[in-house]
Amino acid sequence: MDETHPSPRSLTIYDVARHAGVSIASVSRVLNGRNSPRPETRERVLRAVAELGFVPDGAARALSSRLKEVVGVVFRRPVDEFSVSDEGENLLFVDVINRGVEIAARRQSFSVLIASVDVFDTHPDARIDSVAGKSDGLILHDPLLSAEGIGRVAKRTPIVTLAGSVTPNSVNVRVDNEHGIRELVRHLIAEHGYRSLAYLGAHENSPDSVARGEAFAAAIERAGAEGISGPEWRGNYMADGGARVIRNLFARNGSLPRAIVCANDQTALGVLYALAERGVRVPEDVAVTGFDDIPVARHMRPQLTTVRQPIQKLGATAFDVLFSLINGERPPGTEIVLPTELIVRGSCGCPAETAVPWD
Amino acid sequence: MDETHPSPRSLTIYDVARHAGVSIASVSRVLNGRNSPRPETRERVLRAVAELGFVPDGAARALSSRLKEVVGVVFRRPVDEFSVSDEGENLLFVDVINRGVEIAARRQSFSVLIASVDVFDTHPDARIDSVAGKSDGLILHDPLLSAEGIGRVAKRTPIVTLAGSVTPNSVNVRVDNEHGIRELVRHLIAEHGYRSLAYLGAHENSPDSVARGEAFAAAIERAGAEGISGPEWRGNYMADGGARVIRNLFARNGSLPRAIVCANDQTALGVLYALAERGVRVPEDVAVTGFDDIPVARHMRPQLTTVRQPIQKLGATAFDVLFSLINGERPPGTEIVLPTELIVRGSCGCPAETAVPWD
DNA sequence: CTGAAAGCGCTTACAG
DNA sequence: CTGAAAGCGCTTACAG
Numbered sequence: 001m002d003e004t005h006p007s008p009r010s011l012t013i014y015d016v017a018r019h020a021g022v023s024i025a026s027v028s029r030v031l032n033g034r035n036s037p038r039p040e041t042r043e044r045v046l047r048a049v050a051e052l053g054f055v056p057d058g059a060a061r062a063l064s065s066r067l068k069e070v071v072g073v074v075f076r077r078p079v080d081e082f083s084v085s086d087e088g089e090n091l092l093f094v095d096v097i098n099r100g101v102e103i104a105a106r107r108q109s110f111s112v113l114i115a116s117v118d119v120f121d122t123h124p125d126a127r128i129d130s131v132a133g134k135s136d137g138l139i140l141h142d143p144l145l146s147a148e149g150i151g152r153v154a155k156r157t158p159i160v161t162l163a164g165s166v167t168p169n170s171v172n173v174r175v176d177n178e179h180g181i182r183e184l185v186r187h188l189i190a191e192h193g194y195r196s197l198a199y200l201g202a203h204e205n206s207p208d209s210v211a212r213g214e215a216f217a218a219a220i221e222r223a224g225a226e227g228i229s230g231p232e233w234r235g236n237y238m239a240d241g242g243a244r245v246i247r248n249l250f251a252r253n254g255s256l257p258r259a260i261v262c263a264n265d266q267t268a269l270g271v272l273y274a275l276a277e278r279g280v281r282v283p284e285d286v287a288v289t290g291f292d293d294i295p296v297a298r299h300m301r302p303q304l305t306t307v308r309q310p311i312q313k314l315g316a317t318a319f320d321v322l323f324s325l326i327n328g329e330r331p332p333g334t335e336i337v338l339p340t341e342l343i344v345r346g347s348c349g350c351p352a353e354t355a356v357p358w359d
Numbered sequence: 360m361d362e363t364h365p366s367p368r369s370l371t372i373y374d375v376a377r378h379a380g381v382s383i384a385s386v387s388r389v390l391n392g393r394n395s396p397r398p399e400t401r402e403r404v405l406r407a408v409a410e411l412g413f414v415p416d417g418a419a420r421a422l423s424s425r426l427k428e429v430v431g432v433v434f435r436r437p438v439d440e441f442s443v444s445d446e447g448e449n450l451l452f453v454d455v456i457n458r459g460v461e462i463a464a465r466r467q468s469f470s471v472l473i474a475s476v477d478v479f480d481t482h483p484d485a486r487i488d489s490v491a492g493k494s495d496g497l498i499l500h501d502p503l504l505s506a507e508g509i510g511r512v513a514k515r516t517p518i519v520t521l522a523g524s525v526t527p528n529s530v531n532v533r534v535d536n537e538h539g540i541r542e543l544v545r546h547l548i549a550e551h552g553y554r555s556l557a558y559l560g561a562h563e564n565s566p567d568s569v570a571r572g573e574a575f576a577a578a579i580e581r582a583g584a585e586g587i588s589g590p591e592w593r594g595n596y597m598a599d600g601g602a603r604v605i606r607n608l609f610a611r612n613g614s615l616p617r618a619i620v621c622a623n624d625q626t627a628l629g630v631l632y633a634l635a636e637r638g639v640r641v642p643e644d645v646a647v648t649g650f651d652d653i654p655v656a657r658h659m660r661p662q663l664t665t666v667r668q669p670i671q672k673l674g675a676t677a678f679d680v681l682f683s684l685i686n687g688e689r690p691p692g693t694e695i696v697l698p699t700e701l702i703v704r705g706s707c708g709c710p711a712e713t714a715v716p717w718d
Numbered sequence: 719c720t721g722a723a724a725g726c727g728c729t730t731a732c733a734g
Numbered sequence: 735c736t737g738a739a740a741g742c743g744c745t746t747a748c749a750g
Contacts, residue, residue, distance in 0.1 A: 013727065063727080109489070116465055396719070
């Protein structure tokens with residue numbers, strides 16, 4: 001009644017061995033490309049495998065070979081994205097990183113186990129443990145775990161964090177926020193002569209946002225310009241956060257700085273919209289900049305001046321480091337920093353770029 | 360010399376049992392939320408787990424419980440995306456689907472095993488088998504496997520295809536291409552009075568592109584308008600493909616139709632650029648439409664008229680169906696079709712939309 | 719409620 | 735080169 005088709009107990013290596021008239025050891029050797037089996041044996045096994053349609057069980061392989069050929073990736077993602085109209089944009093960043101991980105993993109015949117935790121989940125430990133148990137190594141986006149948490153899980157599995165913090169038991173991979181922001185602010189001040197600039201950041205527990213804010217403050221300080229930031233200038237890495245900050249500013253009759261340096265491109269997108277609502281011109285009245293250089297940045301009006309970071313490469317690097325750790329190599333250090341690059345387009349006040357893609 | 364740190368043989372359930380002074384059976388029961396262990400036992404186990412920092416091995420669990428709590432997703436992706444400047448856009452579609460899968464999987468505490476195969480790989484069987492062996496079920500994008508191939512793998516693992524073909528051993532999940540294109544063509548002809556329209560398709564082995572082409576031809580036929588298509592009108596679902604078709608058209612002095620119906624939004628994006636290069640105005644000289652309604656569609660100039668398909672929901676549905684199959688339920692049918700919706704914006708000739716997002 | 723033991727499906731020394 | 739057998743780390747009847 002329950003099981004109409006009592007799933008015909010799936011094939012095992014024993015079935016193949018019997019069918020080929022050899023031992024399971026020989027089947028295993030052939031399947032794993034050992035060159036010991038002689039041609040005839042190999043042939044018989046291969047034929048049996050083909051005739052039976054045998055696919056070896058990964059769990060059993062992993063258990064006895066102590067290698068799963070899987071790396072886990074855990075990151076935060078809102079529960080319900082279906083309601084948001086621009087769902088596709090909001091978390092693109094994470095997806096591009098994951099793509100980088102996957103592409104690098106493919107080169108080593110690894111697969112990537114993806115698992116998200118809710119944004120408000122303060123104790124993602126259980127989910128992380130579950131993924132850790134299924135992987136040979138872990139990539140953690142953002143600060144998902146405390147340093148102690150990392151220490152605990154790292155006893156079982158090597159860990160690489162992405163834009164996280166440095167801990168004694170993991171390797172952190174991040175981009176050079178300092179350099180990017182320094183160049184950007186220098187450009188705004190030296191080339192355009194802006195004197196009052198605001199930093200529109202994100203969550204306070206985002207190492208990236210904090211680092212960008214600090215680099216911003218330092219650059220402003222050095223130039224002797226006016227730097228604006230603080231709680232009213234806090235977004236959430238998403239367009240709605242950026243729009244909200246600007247709308248609130250108008251609501252309380254606050255005055256606009258000459259330039260707004262956003263923590264990322266999506267925030268800048270929201271800012272652009274909120275400014276357009278009020279008829280404020282960019283860059284004539286206010287300059288706006290981003291960070292990331294996501295693909296839409298080129299399609300915004302005006303095109304967005306931003307700091308490019310190698311998003312996909314970030315993921316690929318994380319995998320490569322993790323892979324070497326899995327193979328027992330020693331960590332290359334506690335942190336790997338990838339370069340960033342200032343991308344000047346129209347939103348800072350420079351003449352709009354006219355290059356056409358796909359040439 | 361090889362192993363500096365002979366990885367201290369990781370903890371097992373035996374270590375925990377010994378430390379807690381109970382049997383491994385009790386440890387297992389506590390860890391799996393069985394309510395048989397009495398409070399005191401439970402407490403001792405939990406304490407031992409915490410003190411030792413124990414994380415159970417997923418492979419061993421999977422092997423003995425016959426459930427991995429993993430679904431595999433396999434899809435095509437170019438080898439080297441790092442060179443392409445608009446990397447982020449090109450394969451967004453796949454990533455959004457995968458996101459849908461992951462979000463649905465999370466609700467059932469499943470993780471998603473991601474693996475791509477190269478675009479030119481004609482025999483992805485080995486990689487697919489590898490993923491199949493590590494999962495409880497498989498989601499295959501596009502036609503990755505022949506019907507026979509699916510039959511073979513399906514003997515071990517339930518399979519759901521995404522925008523694939525109907526086979527006796529799998530369930531296909533797709534969107535209603537027919538309805539979307541019918542509405543779109545009707546709009547272009549009835550509302551705008553266009554009489555010559557071209558369909559700019561993609562690969563011939565893409566069921567989606569073929570279905571859209573056929574629906575296009577049928578709608579054109581019904582209306583008695585002029586339909587243009589064929590080898591010169593074949594792109595690749597990417598912006599460069601769309602741009603190439605248009606440039607080639609100009610190169611051979613071909614004449615432009617009044618409207619170009621593209622197989623997807625990215626193709627339309629490339630068309631828009633190639634048209635702009637020549638100073639051709641959209642929609643005044645030529646109308647251009649897309650399919651998908653990816654986020655950038657709203658940011659293009661003019662904003663793109665397109666057919667929205669619930670991309671993320673496609674992935675979520677695939678997971679839900681697969682999950683029921685994994686649980687031994689019978690297939691809901693051979694195919695599930697999700698609705699599409701015409702989204703009218705400026706590129707077809709309608710007055711541009713002015714709505715601002717994030718309100 | 720709890721424990722001893724079998725078994726999940728492979729890989730891999732160990733002999734021959 | 736090949737096979738018998740142990741073992742990977744869990745879960746789960748089966749007894750008690």
